[in-house]
Amino acid sequence: MTTRENELKAIEQQLKSDLADAEKEIEQLDDQVRDFGETSELAEGADNHPGDDSDRLTEQQRLLTIRGQLAERKADIEHAIEKVASGEFGVCERCGNQIPSGRLEALPFARYCVDCQEILDRDRVETV
Numbered sequence: 001m002t003t004r005e006n007e008l009k010a011i012e013q014q015l016k017s018d019l020a021d022a023e024k025e026i027e028q029l030d031d032q033v034r035d036f037g038e039t040s041e042l043a044e045g046a047d048n049h050p051g052d053d054s055d056r057l058t059e060q061q062r063l064l065t066i067r068g069q070l071a072e073r074k075a076d077i078e079h080a081i082e083k084v085a086s087g088e089f090g091v092c093e094r095c096g097n098q099i100p101s102g103r104l105e106a107l108p109f110a111r112y113c114v115d116c117q118e119i120l121d122r123d124r125v126e127t128v
């Protein structure tokens, strides 16, 4: 095996373990969200405490936001694993340049180089 192949193998292992972590976190969040749903059904029968209800909604909203972020990360990791398999790992999907290895070490599932990521983030903020 070449050094490059060894590196990719290691990266793939890392990505797969990240993926397993993300899946576990999503499962735990789902459990929490489900518990919340059950608790609020019980609370409805037990009347009053409108303040508690809005707190509960805020908390549930927060959990769902985190869950959304995790689901995005999971999709990015899966995508990165596909890129390893297709030999495109480490290539920026916007400009086609090699993503610097320092960035990939910090963020192995990065899709873009730093420059493109900044441009995309800016666009996203402007369109919101």
Ligand SMILES: [Zn+2]
Binding pocket: 092, 093, 094, 095, 096, 097, 112, 113, 114, 115, 116, 117
């Ligand atoms: Zn780029």
